[in-house]
Every structure is written in structure tokens, then in C-alpha cells.
Amino acid sequence: MEAGxxxxxxxxxxxxxYLQDNYQSAQDWFLFVSFAADLRNTFFILxxxxxxxxxxxxxxxxxxxxxGDWLNLVFKWILFGQRPYWWVRETxxxxxxxxxxIQQFPLTCETGPGSPxxxxxxxxxxxxxxxxxxxxxxxxxKKPTMKHQCLRTVLWAGFWAIQVCVCLSRVFIAAHxxxxxxxxxxxxxxxxxxxxxxxxxxxxxxxxxxxxxxxxFGFALGFYLLLKALGVDLLWTLxxxxxxxxxxxxxxxxxxxxxGLLRNLGILFGLGLAxxxxxxxxxxxxxxxxxxxxxxxxxxxxxxxxHLFDSFKPxxxxxxxxxxxxxxxxxxxxxxxxxxxxYCVAQLLSQQDKKTL
Numbered sequence: 001m002e003a004g005x006x007x008x009x010x011x012x013x014x015x016x017x018y019l020q021d022n023y024q025s026a027q028d029w030f031l032f033v034s035f036a037a038d039l040r041n042t043f044f045i046l047x048x049x050x051x052x053x054x055x056x057x058x059x060x061x062x063x064x065x066x067x068g069d070w071l072n073l074v075f076k077w078i079l080f081g082q083r084p085y086w087w088v089r090e091t092x093x094x095x096x097x098x099x100x101x102i103q104q105f106p107l108t109c110e111t112g113p114g115s116p117x118x119x120x121x122x123x124x125x126x127x128x129x130x131x132x133x134x135x136x137x138x139x140x141x142k143k144p145t146m147k148h149q150c151l152r153t154v155l156w157a158g159f160w161a162i163q164v165c166v167c168l169s170r171v172f173i174a175a176h177x178x179x180x181x182x183x184x185x186x187x188x189x190x191x192x193x194x195x196x197x198x199x200x201x202x203x204x205x206x207x208x209x210x211x212x213x214x215x216x217f218g219f220a221l222g223f224y225l226l227l228k229a230l231g232v233d234l235l236w237t238l239x240x241x242x243x244x245x246x247x248x249x250x251x252x253x254x255x256x257x258x259x260g261l262l263r264n265l266g267i268l269f270g271l272g273l274a275x276x277x278x279x280x281x282x283x284x285x286x287x288x289x290x291x292x293x294x295x296x297x298x299x300x301x302x303x304x305x306x307h308l309f310d311s312f313k314p315x316x317x318x319x320x321x322x323x324x325x326x327x328x329x330x331x332x333x334x335x336x337x338x339x340x341x342x343y344c345v346a347q348l349l350s351q352q353d354k355k356t357l
Contacts, residue, residue, distance in 0.1 A: 009084070012178050013087070016171055020102060020103050023172070034170060037123040037166045042061060043062075044306045044307070047062060048303060052284075052295040052296075055284070056202055057130070060196075062334065064126065064191055064192050069118060070261065073112075076115060077224070079116075080115075082113075083114040083176065083237075084102060084177055088100060102174045105250075106250050108174050109251045110255045111238050111251060111256050116183035116187050117170055120181040120185050121187045123162065124186075131158075134155060208272075209271065216261075217265055235256075262324075263326050270333055274338035282343060283345070286346065288349060294342075297345045309333070312329065
């Protein structure tokens with residue numbers, strides 16, 4: 001078993017070495033793709049756009065991203081996946097032979113286990129939701145035509161092009177092995193396809209949102225504590241990241257497993273708060289909520305406010321404080337985009353309508 005995994009890891013390291021040697025000129029592109037595939041951009045950019053264009057798609061994006069990333073964390077804790085940037089430096093697989101030299105980047109030093117890839121899983125799930133939503137809206141109840149077939153071909157070709165770019169990017173920066181990104185893409189599509197047939201998420205009470213948030217956190221924490229009591233430290237990768245990362249400043253606390261968990265759970269709980277608030281009911285569910293100027297104004301205002309809001313970084317000196325503030329910051333994102341901002345926009349439009357009368 002170990003010999004087989006070492007051979008698989010060696011193939012992955014050789015792939016990273018090949019990409020870095022032959023496509024060094026594409027370094028900026030690969031770094032951009034890894035940055036763009038982060039779930040943070042789903043929450044701060046894609047969610048407000050889709051929520052105000054097609055509310056159901058925006059809600060589904062959050063559920064697919066959060067549940068998918070939670071499952072990714074559980075899979076990582078079970079599979080104990082290595083990462084290329086530390087495996088290549090501590091393995092005895094090469095013996096006296098020369099070890100392939102691989103370069104590290106600011107986005108390389110992720111601190112969690114490597115399998116499956118969270119970036120690949122998140123990108124696959126999120127873009128699968130968007131592609132199927134566009135196709136469903138374009139087709140409706142009509143019979144497929146040549147125009148629809150062309151649109152389908154273009155969208156799915158774009159979807160797979162994005163997945164290939166994300167996978168190559170994660171391998172290029174030595175954050176993942178090829179088999180880990182492939183597993184991530186398959187897992188992400190599976191999660192998105194599951195939620196494609198789940199209707200309950202569109203009419204969920206705040207109590208259920210709270211219950212789901214507590215269950216996901218309790219399960220992850222309980223799983224961690226149980227295995228720790230049995231002598232298995234699920235945070236074993238933190239030491240490896242700190243030891244083998246070329247620069248200490250590239251090891252970020254926000255890439256740790258619990259940081260990602262609390263960020264995502266904050267987003268989910270915040271969505272529940274927003275959708276069950278009076279602000280949301282008086283704006284998005286009112287007459288003004290069906291007007292295109294209102295929706296476009298909400299998108300523009302949300303993108304601006306959330307961009308400014310994202311510049312706030314919780315202090316990292318006290319780990320517990322960082323986790324609490326990360327949860328609160330994440331919860332505020334959907335509250336602002338789906339509740340507070342639409343309410344303010346609705347009030348402004350209402351005042352303008354009164355002035356024109």
C-alpha cells in the first residue's frame with residue numbers, strides 16, 4: 001500500500017516539476033486561477049450576483065459550497081492526504097537519487113491534508129450549479145433546439161476548461177497531487193448534483209439553519225476530539241507546513257481546517273438570518289423586489305460593500321478570537337447582501353418614486 005502511494009506521489013511530483021519547468025511563463029495565470037477558485041470569491045462575488053438575479057441559484061450556491069467544503073474537511077481527515085511541497089522533502093522514496101526540485105509560491109503552503117482538493121471540489125460544485133441553472137433557464141419547458149444544443153456545448157466546454165485550469169494550477173504550485181484534484185472535481189460535481197434535486201433548502205426556517213450549523217460544527221469537533229482521544233492528531237499537517245514551507249509568512253492561519261469550517265458555517269448561518277429577516281421580506285419579497293433597477297442596484301451595492309468588508313482581516317495573535325471573528329465576519333456577508341443592502345436600496349428607490357410624483 002505504502003509503495004503504491006509513493007509511486008503515485010512520485011508521478012505527481014514529476015508532473016509538478018514538468019509544469020514548473022515548461023510553463024514557468026504561465027506562473028501568474030496559475031496563481032490567479034488558484035486565487036479565483038477560492039470559495040471566498042463565491043461568497044463575496046458570485047453569491048450577491050446570482051441571489052439578486054435568480055434567488056434560488058444564489059441560495060443553492062451557498063449550500064453547495066458550504067456542505068461541499070464540510071465534506072471535503074471530513075474526507076481530508078479520513079484520507080490523511082500528503083501535499084507535494086512537504087512530501088518531496090521528507091520522503092525516503094528517492095534514496096540516494098536526486099530529489100526533484102519543485103518551487104513554492106505564496107499560495108502553496110496550505111496547512112490541511114491534501115486529499116481531495118478543496119479548490120477543485122469547490123470550483124466543480126459552484127460552476128456546475130451555475131451551468132445547470134443557465135441551461136435550465138434557457139430551455140425552460142421548451143423542446144431543445146439547435147440553439148440550445150450550441151449553448152449547452154459552449155457552457156459545458158467552458159466548465160471543463162475551468163476545471164482543467166484549476167487542477168493544473170493546484171498541481172503547478174505544488175499544493176496538490178493530480179489524483180487529489182481529480183477526486184476533488186468528481187466530489188464537487190456529486191455534491192452539486194445532489195442539491196440539484198433538493199428542494200427543502202429554498203424554504204428553510206432560521207431554526208433549521210441554526211440546527212444545521214450546530215450539527216455540522218458538532219460533528220466535526222466531535223470527530224476531531226474522538227480521534228485525538230484515540231491518539232490520532234487530525235492537525236498533524238500543521239507541523240509539516242511550518243517545517244517545510246520556504247517562508248514562514250506563507251503559512252496562514254486562515255488555511256487551517258477549523259478556520260475554513262467556521263468561515264463556511266458563518267456563511268450558512270448568516271444566510272438563514274438574512275432569509276428569515278424582516279429586512280429581506282420588506283425588500284426582496286416586496287413589489288420592488290421584482291424590478292430590474294432594484295436588482296441591479298443591489299448587485300452593484302453588494303459587490304462594493306462586500307469588497308470593502310473583505311479588506312477587514314481578523315487579528316491572528318489569539319487563535320480563538322480569530323475563529324470567533326471569522327465566523328461573525330462570514331455571517332455578516334449574506335446578512336448584508338440579502339437583507340441590509342436590499343432594504344436600503346428599496347428605501348432609496350421608494351424615496352425617489354415619491355419625489356417624482
